Amino acid sequence: MHIPDGFVDLKTAISTGVISAGGLAAAIYKVKSYFKGRVIALMGVISALIFALQMINFTIPGGTSGHLLGGALAAIVLGPHAGAIVVAVVLIVQAFIFMDGGVVALGSNIFNMAIIGVYGSYLIYWLICRISKSKAVFFTAIALASWLSVVVASFFAALELGISGTYAMDVTLKAMTGVHAIIGIGEAIITVAVIAFINKVRPDLILTRKGDLDDR
C-alpha cells in the first residue's frame, strides 16, 4: 500500500507529514521511559523481520498481490510507541534506498501504516484483550487487530487519494477497502503465526503481554 509520488498532492503530503512527524516525536518521547537495551535489540529484530516479510508478496484472487504491513505485529510485540518507530524506520529505508513509496508521499505512508496502522491495531488489540486473559482471546485480538489495521490504513490511503483529487473519493474508498479486506486476511495469518512462534519460544518478549509496559 506504499503510495508513490504523484498520487497525493502537496497539501495532503504536507499535512500527513506534519501529523506523522508529531506522532513519531511523541512515540520517541514515550519510548524513552522504557528504553532498555533489550527493547532496542528487540526493535531491531522486529523491524528486520518486517522489512523481510514486506518483500514477500502473496497472490490474492484477481491478479493482485499483497504483503504484510507489520503494524499490528510491531504494536503487539513492542507496544504501540516502539512499534510506530519500527514501522516508520522500515518505511523510511524503503522510500530512500529502495524507491518503494514516494519520497514526498512518505509522510502519508508513515501516517497510514506507522501511525494509524500501529496505534489503531493496538487499540483494537487492547480492547479485545480486556475481555479475558485466555489464549483464545489473545489470538482473536491479534487476528482482528491485524486485519483491521490493513483495512483502516487502506481507508486512509483512499481518503488521501480523494483529497488530492487523484480520483473520486467514494470510488477509491470502496475499491481500496474492498481489496485490502482480502489482503488483510494474509496479514492476520502471518501476524498470528509470528506471534504464536514468539509466544512459544520467548513469551516474555511479547512486551504488551507481560504487562511490564504501563502505557496504553
Next chain:
Amino acid sequence: MTDRKSYIFVLAGIAAALIIAMFISVFASSFPDGLEKVAENLGFIDKAEGMAPEGIFLIPDYAVGGVESELWQTSLAGLSGVLIITAIFGIVYLIYRSTGKKQ
C-alpha cells in the same frame, strides 16, 4: 540483552529475516499490489511519477545494479535491506550502551 538466551533470540531473528529477504523473496508474487491494482483499474496509475531524481536511490525497485541475474538482484537487495535496518538499531543500541554506563 546481556543474557545468552536473548542474544541467541536476536541472532536467530536476524538470521530468519535474512533467509526470508534473500531466499524466499525470489518467489514473491509479481502481481500489482492492492493500491497499484486499484490505480490500474481506475486509470490513474500513470499519475505515479518520481519527485526525487532517480540517481539518489541506492537500490531502486529492490534490484541491486551491476548484477545480471534478476534472482541475485532481489537476493542482494534483501540482504542489503536487512543489514541497513539492523545497522540502524545496532548503532542506537551501541549509543545507548555507551551513554548508559556513564550514568
